[in-house]
Amino acid sequence: MAALPEVVFVLGGPGSGKGTQCSKIIKEFEFVHLSAGDLLRDEQANKESEVGQLIEYHIVNGTIVPVEITCELLHKAMKASGKHKFLIDGFPRNEDNLSGWTKNMADKTVVKLVLCMDCSDDICIERCMGRGAAGSGRSDDNLTSLKKRLVTFRSATLPIVEHYDKLGLLRRINAERPAEQVVFALLCYFGVMIVTVQPFLEPRGFIRALEFIFAIAAFASVTNFVGSIGFDYDCGTGKTEAVRLTVPYPFHLGSHSENKILCGATKPTKFTFFGDYSSDAQFFVGTGVLSMLWAMITVAVYLLGEQNYRLDKRLRYVDFGLTLVLATFWLAGSGAWANGLSGLKHETDPVEYIRTPQFLYGLDMAKLHNPRSGSFAALTISVLLGFLNFIMWTGNTWFLYKELKDEQGENGVPNQSVPAAAGP
Numbered sequence: 001m002a003a004l005p006e007v008v009f010v011l012g013g014p015g016s017g018k019g020t021q022c023s024k025i026i027k028e029f030e031f032v033h034l035s036a037g038d039l040l041r042d043e044q045a046n047k048e049s050e051v052g053q054l055i056e057y058h059i060v061n062g063t064i065v066p067v068e069i070t071c072e073l074l075h076k077a078m079k080a081s082g083k084h085k086f087l088i089d090g091f092p093r094n095e096d097n098l099s100g101w102t103k104n105m106a107d108k109t110v111v112k113l114v115l116c117m118d119c120s121d122d123i124c125i126e127r128c129m130g131r132g133a134a135g136s137g138r139s140d141d142n143l144t145s146l147k148k149r150l151v152t153f154r155s156a157t158l159p160i161v162e163h164y165d166k167l168g169l170l171r172r173i174n175a176e177r178p179a180e181q182v183v184f185a186l187l188c189y190f191g192v193m194i195v196t197v198q199p200f201l202e203p204r205g206f207i208r209a210l211e212f213i214f215a216i217a218a219f220a221s222v223t224n225f226v227g228s229i230g231f232d233y234d235c236g237t238g239k240t241e242a243v244r245l246t247v248p249y250p251f252h253l254g255s256h257s258e259n260k261i262l263c264g265a266t267k268p269t270k271f272t273f274f275g276d277y278s279s280d281a282q283f284f285v286g287t288g289v290l291s292m293l294w295a296m297i298t299v300a301v302y303l304l305g306e307q308n309y310r311l312d313k314r315l316r317y318v319d320f321g322l323t324l325v326l327a328t329f330w331l332a333g334s335g336a337w338a339n340g341l342s343g344l345k346h347e348t349d350p351v352e353y354i355r356t357p358q359f360l361y362g363l364d365m366a367k368l369h370n371p372r373s374g375s376f377a378a379l380t381i382s383v384l385l386g387f388l389n390f391i392m393w394t395g396n397t398w399f400l401y402k403e404l405k406d407e408q409g410e411n412g413v414p415n416q417s418v419p420a421a422a423g424p
């Protein structure tokens with residue numbers, strides 16, 4: 001299922017710095033800033049608007065405009081932006097705003113965070129008066145309107161702030177500090193917010209995390225393997241000496257030999273094997289390493305850029321394509337390695353070794369007794385892990401394919417009917 005658009009609400013008293021801080025946040029993070037107050041003022045300034053007068057009435061009196069109007073303006077602006085992440089300032093401001101949003105937008109958006117800018121009345125008044133004096137042109141930046149706006153904030157908006165606090169979504173910011181300090185605190189909240197664990201609660205991310213672990217387990221069990229076999233070597237004087245031969249990765253047995261000085265001889269005796277299983281083993285290990293790298297990259301993308309991933313179809317096609325290729329590699333690699341391992345076991349079977357005609361190894365095989373085989377269990381497990389990886393990568397290919405199919409509208413903002421704006 002495609003991700004819903006994300007919303008961060010910014011609340012706070014008049015002049016607490018909501019607009020100032022939002023304009024700073026959008027410089028650092030990919031959010032669209034929508035100010036409910038600005039949208040209402042633009043609508044009010046539109047001579048053709050049927051609700052202009054009603055908006056003006058509420059703004060001057062510091063009361064709250066009916067949610068049908070505000071919600072429609074917000075929804076239009078979200079759709080028009082073509083974006084997926086919104087910083088909505090000055091909304092929801094009362095019970096009516098909250099229930100209107102819940103009714104129309106709650107199931108089509110995700111509220112990620114609610115920021116509340118804490119600021120005393122005195123500072124709010126001082127700032128708004130300063131804003132008015134600097135020529136804001138706002139009909140409500142005067143003492144009479146301000147006092148009403150503060151009353152509205154306390155009586156209508158604070159219960160909404162508490163509502164989000166109970167939901168665990170609220171983050172309070174001391175907005176009385178200089179703007180640079182306030183923005184620093186806010187950016188920390190945003191930094192934490194963009195790391196999302198949500199994809200790991202869904203099959204795609206969950207399986208990818210497992211794939212990362214199992215890919216490492218599969219190739220490490222091969223690369224770290226050093227097998228061994230052993231015999232007793234008959235010195236011919238009634239004494240025997242134990243011989244241990246190693247079978248190391250990458251199992252290019254033909255080029256691996258061991259020289260042992262036996263029974264006090266002056267010259268070493270050369271022990272060697274035949275056969276080459278390195279291509280099977282290395283193909284398997286290469287598949288494991290590639291899978292680990294791809295899983296690592298995608299886990300980072302899911303954690304830090306999930307929204308971009310969901311919105312950028314190319315990324316998802318690349319993920320789907322590479323996952324499919326790696327699933328195929330796991331099948332081929334595990335099959336080849338299973339076959340290689342059975343050859344390797346046969347070739348390094350100490351019983352077979354001492355039965356081999358003498359001319360092949362240049363050794364007097366009659367002197368070798370008591371063959372002892374080492375354990376190849378780790379390599380058997382690696383084959384099983386390989387097939388397990390094949391199952392996981394194939395399963396994930398299916399989930400990625402389903403996600404591509406289940407995709408929703410272009411910009412991620414749902415097409416929905418919004419209540420008609422109320423008349424004046």
Ligand SMILES: Nc1ncnc2c1ncn2[C@@H]1O[C@H](COP(=O)(O)OP(=O)(O)O)[C@@H](O)[C@H]1O
Nearest residue numbers: 014015016017018019020021127131177178179
């Ligand atoms: N931290 C701050 N310190 C001092 N002045 C500020 C601070 N934040 C905002 N201001 C000023 O206060 C006024 C109101 O800020 P604004 O962001 O428009 O508030 P709001 O959107 O909450 O009404 C503006 O003139 C702005 O420059």
Ligand SMILES: Nc1ccn([C@@H]2O[C@H](COP(=O)(O)OP(=O)(O)O)[C@@H](O)[C@H]2O)c(=O)n1
Nearest residue numbers: 014015036037058059063064065090091093
């Ligand atoms: N959700 C909203 C937001 C603002 N408004 C109105 O717009 C006015 C200005 O809001 P604003 O967010 O721009 O300004 P501040 O009061 O936060 O400084 C408010 O006093 C309300 O009258 C509303 O009715 N509903």
